[in-house]
Amino acid sequence: MIIHYTSCPSCHSDKIRPALSAIDYTVSRESFGIWQCENCSLRFTQDVPDAASIGPYYRSDDYISHTNTDKGLVNRLYHLVRKQTLSDKYRLILSATRIQQGKLLDVGAGTGAFVAHMKENGWEVTGLEPDETARERASTVNGVQLLDTAHLYSLAPDTFDAITLWHVLEHVHDLHPYVEQLKRLIKRGGRIFIAVPNYTSYDATVYQGAWAAYDVPRHLYHFSPEAMEHLVTPHDLQLHFSRPMWYDSVYISMLSEKYRNGRGNAVKGAFTGLLSNARAFIDKSKCSSLIYVIGK
Numbered sequence: 063m064i065i066h067y068t069s070c071p072s073c074h075s076d077k078i079r080p081a082l083s084a085i086d087y088t089v090s091r092e093s094f095g096i097w098q099c100e101n102c103s104l105r106f107t108q109d110v111p112d113a114a115s116i117g118p119y120y121r122s123d124d125y126i127s128h129t130n131t132d133k134g135l136v137n138r139l140y141h142l143v144r145k146q147t148l149s150d151k152y153r154l155i156l157s158a159t160r161i162q163q164g165k166l167l168d169v170g171a172g173t174g175a176f177v178a179h180m181k182e183n184g185w186e187v188t189g190l191e192p193d194e195t196a197r198e199r200a201s202t203v204n205g206v207q208l209l210d211t212a213h214l215y216s217l218a219p220d221t222f223d224a225i226t227l228w229h230v231l232e233h234v235h236d237l238h239p240y241v242e243q244l245k246r247l248i249k250r251g252g253r254i255f256i257a258v259p260n261y262t263s264y265d266a267t268v269y270q271g272a273w274a275a276y277d278v279p280r281h282l283y284h285f286s287p288e289a290m291e292h293l294v295t296p297h298d299l300q301l302h303f304s305r306p307m308w309y310d311s312v313y314i315s316m317l318s319e320k321y322r323n324g325r326g327n328a329v330k331g332a333f334t335g336l337l338s339n340a341r342a343f344i345d346k347s348k349c350s351s352l353i354y355v356i357g358k
Contacts, residue, residue: 063112067097071237071283072293075101080108084271084278087321089122094278096271102292105261105284107276113235119279120193143309148179151255151353154305155180155224158253158355164223167247170230171208174200181206188222190214219246226255229351232281241297245358254299254356257307258285263350264338265315274317275310275350287347290354299356306342306349311335314350 069076077100084107086092095108111119156162163184171177171189173196180187191197192211200208225248234240244254259275260266261284266273276284285293291301312335319331335350342349 063115064109065112065235066109067106070099070102070104071106072104072289073099073102075099077101081105082271084273084276085321086119086278086280087274088277088280089119092279096276096278096284099289102289103286104289104292105286107278107282107284110279110282116235116279143313144175147307147309148176151176151226151228152179152183154353154355155226155253155255158255158302159223159251161223165221166224166226167217167222169211169214169225169227169244170233171200171206172196174204174206174208176226176228177206177208178204188217214240214243214247217247220249222247223249223252224255225252228255228257229259231256232258232283232285235282237283237293238297241294241299245297245299248358250358252357253302255353256290256356257351257353258283258290259310259314259351260286260347260349262286263311263348264341265311265318265334265350268334268338269315269318269322272318272322274314274321287352287354290352294354294356299358302355302357304347304355305353306339306346307351307353308339308349311338311342311350 078097081096081098083093083095096105097108098105165186166180168177168189171191177187177189189208190211191208197208200206225244248254312332315335316328316331320326
């Protein structure tokens with residue numbers, strides 16, 4: 063079944079319009095329209111498969127969050143910097159929660175690298191992942207047991223000091239119920255960490271429909287900082303601050319370069335990503351991906 067939006071899936075305004083189109087370069091080669099809300103600035107993929115129908119669009123050996131593949135230069139780069147990004151996330155969580163150890167929920171845990179890292183540092187971690195193959199790899203590769211994401215709604219309220227969604231929220235069909243459940247699960251004083259691509263970045267402007275972070279139709283929503291604030295505020299959540307994810311711009315730009323010309327140009331892609339970071343250094347809200355730190 064296909065979902066056709068007649069109003070914004072976030073703020074419900076009917077002031078929506080087509081913005082651009084993008085191709086599913088990973089699986090189907092289908093083209094999808096990306097629309098924008100004039101009220102809250104959210105972009106969203108139009109005419110997407112519903113939750114029961116979207117599964118086939120994730121079935122690719124190149125989908126790194128499920129397969130942990132290191133095939134190709136871009137994916138090898140991803141693995142090269144992952145150790146550093148795990149440490150960066152750990153330090154951010156300690157700083158934002160102001161505790162050294164606690165209970166953490168990781169939603170969309172993939173193959174479990176972050177869950178394993180936090181457990182190694184003394185945190186009690188619950189990891190949720192919808193893909194069965196990814197859960198199996200989490201067990202065999204990283205030695206952690208993940209639960210199906212369906213368990214999200216059966217967890218006890220006010221349980222977690224930190225909840226993390228690393229490039230997950232853009233995949234969630236039931237957007238507002240999901241955010242409301244995150245609020246229910248986080249302790250008062252706890253923090254929710256939501257990392258998503260930022261379509262207002264320089265690299266997104268350069269690549270337009272070939273920007274890899276649009277990742278249609280798997281990415282249902284495409285956030286700006288304004289759109290994220292519009293989403294969480296009605297749930298009595300406060301956006302405290304955001305942090306840039308500096309490595310993402312290079313990774314995304316190298317992949318986008320491949321999408322744009324069919325062959326790839328690692329040097330040109332890396333240069334675009336570094337230039338995007340240079341511009342975002344002046345205004346960090348323009349970074350290619352942002353981590354939003356949110357509390358009750």
